[in-house]
Amino acid sequence: MKRNESAEDYLEAILILNKSKPGVRSVDIATHMGFKKPSVSVAMKNLREKGHIEVSEEGFITLTETGREIAEMIYERHQLLSNWLIKLGVEPTVAVEDACAIEHCMSKESFDAIKKVIQ
Numbered sequence: 001m002k003r004n005e006s007a008e009d010y011l012e013a014i015l016i017l018n019k020s021k022p023g024v025r026s027v028d029i030a031t032h033m034g035f036k037k038p039s040v041s042v043a044m045k046n047l048r049e050k051g052h053i054e055v056s057e058e059g060f061i062t063l064t065e066t067g068r069e070i071a072e073m074i075y076e077r078h079q080l081l082s083n084w085l086i087k088l089g090v091e092p093t094v095a096v097e098d099a100c101a102i103e104h105c106m107s108k109e110s111f112d113a114i115k116k117v118i119q
Helices: 005-020 026-033 037-049 065-087 092-105 108-118
Strands: 053-055 061-063
Touching: 005 026, 005 037, 005 061, 005 065, 005 092, 026 037, 037 053, 061 065, 065 092, 065 108
Parallel strands: none
Antiparallel strands: 053 061
8 A cells, every 4th residue: 555644544543443432433533533524434435445444334434454454553653652752751742743743654664673672
């Protein structure tokens, strides 16, 4: 998949919501991300067309295997980077925002090197 920050954010949001809800719908994603439902609907259509999600007849959204792989990669990066920045003394809200920006543009090689040092 060509790197698409927006798609990665949506997939990560679905993963996070699945941890606390038995079923995730577009309205849940819109609320979680602070977006309007029509924007989320367009994004879900694109993710479905790319094979990253499936949508049931009832409107429940689930990650496919490839969607889950992307979401878990982004979520791991987000968690590790934001926690690391906080430990370095960065204000938590800034650390989370910075981690969100960094997680999308960092190569696997660089992330693995940072992860090795941190852990």
